[in-house]
Amino acid sequence: MDIKVDHISKAYGEQQVLQDLSCVFPEGKTTCIRGRSGCGKTTLIRLLLRLDVPDKGKIEGVGDRKLSAVFQEDRLCENLSAASNIRLVCTETITDRELEEAYKAVALTEIWQKPVRELSGGMRRRVSILRALLAESDCVIMDEPLRGLDEKTRAKTIDYILKKTEGKTLIFVTHEEKEAVWLKADRTVDILTKH
Template identity: 25%
Template sequence: MALIAAEGLGVRFGAVQVLHDVSLRIEKGEIVTLVGPNGSGKSTLLRCLIGVQRPTRGRILKAAGLRVGYVPQKLHIDATLPLTVRRFLDLPHRVPEAEARAALEEAGAGHVMGRQMADLSGGQFQRVLLARAILSEPDILMLDEPTQGLDQPGAAGFYQSLEAIRGRLGCAVLLVSHDLHVVMSASDRVICLNGHVCCEGTPAVVSAAPAYRELFGTGTKGALALYRHQHDHADHAAHPHHHHHEEA
């Protein structure tokens, strides 16, 4: 039994069909990366899987008692609202001090416990969101573009933390990514989405697939285009080039 599966999922917003006949399964312990161009339905699919978006057709199946940890793409916290990291981890349920500290340490943000949420850098903020998501010891972690806006070392460090957490908890990880060339090295499976599942498989299989090259191989703006010229090298995941945005 998969931890979570989608069968024949369709989502329509008015006249726009965002997802069409999407099926996927995620098994215990695997890291699955979901990639696709803007508007391909990645976030909509994630919202269906966590249960906040109802599909127009098809169904979501979940293992009994499934615990999901969710790291949203963006979380806006009013800069005028006094909210420390420690208090944030107590939402919605109070967490013992030792557990809060351990989760922050594991997410790589052990030094920010007393800081204001509004004062954190982008990388620190994402790591605090990750800490909050792992407090429930989830069976599956779902993350929506968690490294967007981070520089390459920041993104790589975040993914290392994620791999270590997967190793300890044995949880599955579903990662919606804009940043294929960093993520793929850790992924057991990659799913390319463009309203429907275009291709899926191991990183090596997907990066050679015509459907993938059609989506990302020519003229794409942004991080995925940087991956293009490395397709034919065995070490395509090892030395990604990246613009520097913000430190983790």
């Protein structure tokens, strides 16, 4: 089932963030959300994840889905290892070998038993990405997941994102045109104005 955003509006106090926005995220396809800072991209993600509710309008098609997400903040458990952070969201047992393959796929090596607090920002981003990709889900929502990664690492990580989201609905927020191209996005939602 497609996810349908139908004439939603959202304000925080006096600040109108989204105004009468409608769009569709097709089932099993990749959609990129683009727009300048402050236009409401993260607010839309929060609404899709049901962390917030629209003031007006409705969102259909997310109710029974298994969702996983990468937020702008890493939201990792600081004192746990990378492996433990990933295992927290995996309903089935994931083997050390599977984890090792995932780390290699995104250019992370020899970090999986270190506490997350000891990892660099780019390493933490990739642990967050792996956690979302390895969790059981049929829809993966990513809010600027590649922020802070160098171009070579971004390209490698995108390859793994494409592999792990094949056949799933992928909603991907980005500022960068080339990321949408690398992702071979089926469609783009441009949030054009800040209200």
